[in-house]
Amino acid sequence: MYRKFLILALIVMVLAACNQQATPDQVMGDAARGSEIFHKGVNGAPACAGCHATTKASLMRGGVGIAPNLSGLTERAPHRIEGLSAQEYVLNSILNPSGFVVEGFQNVMYPGYAEQLSQQDLTDLLAYLLTL
Numbered sequence: 001m002y003r004k005f006l007i008l009a010l011i012v013m014v015l016a017a018c019n020q021q022a023t024p025d026q027v028m029g030d031a032a033r034g035s036e037i038f039h040k041g042v043n044g045a046p047a048c049a050g051c052h053a054t055t056k057a058s059l060m061r062g063g064v065g066i067a068p069n070l071s072g073l074t075e076r077a078p079h080r081i082e083g084l085s086a087q088e089y090v091l092n093s094i095l096n097p098s099g100f101v102v103e104g105f106q107n108v109m110y111p112g113y114a115e116q117l118s119q120q121d122l123t124d125l126l127a128y129l130l131t132l
Helices: 004-020 030-042 058-060 074-081 085-093 119-129
Strands: none
Touching: 030 119, 074 085, 085 119
16 A cells, blocks of 8 residues: 555656656656666666667567567657556556556566656656657
8 A cells, every 4th residue: 555655656746847748858857867767777777778679770670579669659658548648658657567568568567666766767767758
């Protein structure tokens, strides 16, 4: 119960920091630092890039990886779950990875990001992801 409350509180804080009405280029985070978190990990949390590709070239090769390719995420995310903005969908996917499992993929995303990423880490990571 406490963990669910903590996750909900983190979601509310990060969304408030990101301004839900902001366009991807207006998210109040450091996208360059978010890229570093995505590619290298932070605080013992694994790098997202270990499972997620971010380029259209990898999509064109036809390979399916362990996780969805994030190229074009900003176009897809607002339409994945009705009623959720791109920011809300992406943040929920990070903090509660079993909540929205993309069809064709298994529920294997690292579950510890909510505990290991600070609010600033999440805001920066979200700022980067919304550039894809």
